[in-house]
Amino acid sequence: MTTQSPRKIAIVGAGQAGLLLGVALLDQGHQVTMLTNRTAEEVWGGKVLSSQFMFDPKLQIERDWKMNQWEAACPKTEGISFTVPNPDGSGTKAIHWHAKLHAYGQSLDQRVKMPGWMDEFVRRGGKLSIVNVGIPELEELSAAYDLVLLAGGKGEIVNLFGRNEERSPVKQPMRQLALTYVTGMKRHDYMECVNFNLIPGVGEYFVFPALTTAGPYGSGKTQACDIMVFEGVPGGPMDCWADVKTPEQHMAVSLDILKKFLPWEYERAKDCKMTDDNGTLIGRIAPTVRNAVLTLPSGRKIMGLGDAILVNDPITGQGSNNATASAKHYFDSITARGAAAFDEAWMNKTFDDLYNNYAAKVIAWTNSLLFPPPEHIINLLGACQAVPAMASRVANGFNDPRDYAEFWFDPAACEKAINEAAMKAAA
Ligand SMILES: Cc1cc2nc3c(=O)[nH]c(=O)nc-3n(C[C@H](O)[C@H](O)[C@H](O)COP(=O)(O)OP(=O)(O)OC[C@H]3O[C@@H](n4cnc5c(N)ncnc54)[C@H](O)[C@@H]3O)c2cc1C
Structure with a gap:
């Protein structure tokens, strides 16, 4: 497809946001240049970057833009399961439920996806350069292009944007993160789920199927795996990665945590092997909205x-x-702009619309989970065991977290939502 007003657009950062927007703009007839600081080979052969689980509405955007190349090969995760262990240390479950997502979600290792998408970007007519972009390069780009987008993820350069304090109420990292990519996980006897375990005061563990690399760059070989995600409360017993130096130690610490706090997950995981020596990650993130x-x-x-x-x-x-x-929101805003300048007012309005209509609610819900759950949330999560319609609503909120704004934060609204779900089930 071609557009009436082809524009020259530069995108820095070949990640989920930059590559997706880049190809969509190319398909509209725009001239798009992508600059990124790692080659496809380096990404494929490097350390894992994320657990990257995606829910159906966002997978649909990838499908709409014909960027779902691995959909058939990637394991399909149909539900969400939620478990809280008994606080008495007995190794039993105090809360457990699982609910089906309206449509499946998937996790495709970004080490597979981004190299493939980089090729696809070039195939659709994009210009790709490997450059570690700094201010001099941004100056050159901004002189030559109608619009420059910096999609550098967690790269140092993004700090230039400056933190928006008002929109960033959580000021420091609230979890010690660790990822372990494994094969050999035992399946449970219900549908494939994102298995979310909440251990009050200790942290969270979630685990789900994914597709990862299975050979050197260029082989294109992939394999099914599972990704273990540990979110330890800083200073607590799950914040225990400081001395981990080798993949073997990383695996051992992963299993130790499960054995101690989540024996049902240990039983599934105890014979697992790491997918590869780069299948681990340790880090911390301070939740941040920038200007x-x-x-x-x-x-x-x-x-x-x-x-x-x-x-x-x-x-x-x-x-x-x-x-x-x-990426979708920027695409719509760029398309709607026609031939007019991408000035500062347009930039701010584009982001403010995204923030106000979508992101603020996702952030509020995400941040709420970083603090000890209030009583009404414990009650809600318990009620989901007895009221499947409520469990379904909570699970499907992951598809579009704006729904949580209707019941998550206010005890009375929460109780009303549970009662309505229970009545619907009884009717
Ligand atoms: C432990 C962990 C688990 C996660 N799990 C999930 C999950 O289950 N589901 C989910 O939805 N999200 C998850 N995420 C978050 C998700 O991975 C990111 O939000 C997503 O990748 C962001 O996409 P992006 O395009 O903005 O940045 P990225 O995908 O990070 O891409 C940024 C790109 O910019 C490049 N770059 C950086 N600096 C420069 C520079 N100076 N010059 C040129 N190029 C540069 C990088 O090399 C990279 O290619 C997780 C993150 C972590 C850390």
Whole structure:
């Protein structure tokens, strides 16, 4: 398809947000240049970057833009399961339920996806350069292009945007994160789920199927795996990765945590093997919303996209989903702009609309899970055991977390939602 007003657009950062938007713009007839600091080979052969679970509405955006190349090969996860262990240390479950998602979600290792998407971007006519972009490069780009988008994820450069304090109420990392990519996980006897375990005061553990690399770059070989995600409360017993130096130690610590706090997960995982020596990650994230516009020394303006200006703790698995929602929103805003200039007012309005209509609610819900759950949330999660319609609503909120604003934060609204769900079931 071609557009009436082809524009010259530069995107820095070949990640979930940048590549997706880049190909969609190419398909509209725009000239798109992508600059990124790692080759496809380096990404494929490097360390895992994320657990990148995506829910159906955002997978649909990838499908609409013909970017779902691995959909058939990637394991399909049909539901959400939620478990709280008994606090008495007996190794039994105090709360457990599982509910079906309206449509399946998937996790495709970004080490597979981004190299493939980089090829696809070039195949559809994009220009790809490997450059570690700094201010001099941004200056050059902003002089030559109608619009420059910086989608550098967690790269140092994104700090140039400056933190928006008002929109960033959580000031420091609230979890010690660790990922372990494994094969050999035993399946349970119900549908494949994102298995979410909440251990009050200790942290969270979630685990789900994914598709990862299975050979060197160029082989294109992939394999099914499971991704274990640990979210330890800082200073607590799950914040225990400081001395881990080798993949073997990482695996051993992963299993130790499960054995101690979540024996049912240990039983499934105890014979697992790491997918590869790069299948681990340890880190911390301070949830941050940054200013959308950066003024360069020349006075020219560039705009942020994805994690560069909107980064959350992965506790709710929304980062890649947000990056995808952002790509779609920017695409619509760029398309609607026609031939008019991408000025500072347009940049701010584009991001503010995304923030106000979508992201603020995702952030509020995600941040709420970083603090000890209030009584009404414990009650809600318990009620989901007895009221499947409520469990279904909570599970499907992951598809579009704006629904949580209707009941999550207010005890009375929460009780009303549970009663309504129970009555619906009884009718
Ligand atoms: C432990 C963990 C688990 C996660 N789990 C999930 C999950 O289950 N579900 C979910 O939806 N999200 C998850 N996320 C978040 C998700 O991975 C990110 O939100 C998403 O990848 C952001 O996409 P992006 O395009 O903004 O940035 P990225 O995908 O990070 O891409 C940024 C790109 O910019 C490049 N770059 C950086 N600096 C420069 C520079 N100076 N010059 C040129 N290029 C540069 C990088 O190399 C990279 O290619 C998780 C994150 C972590 C850390």
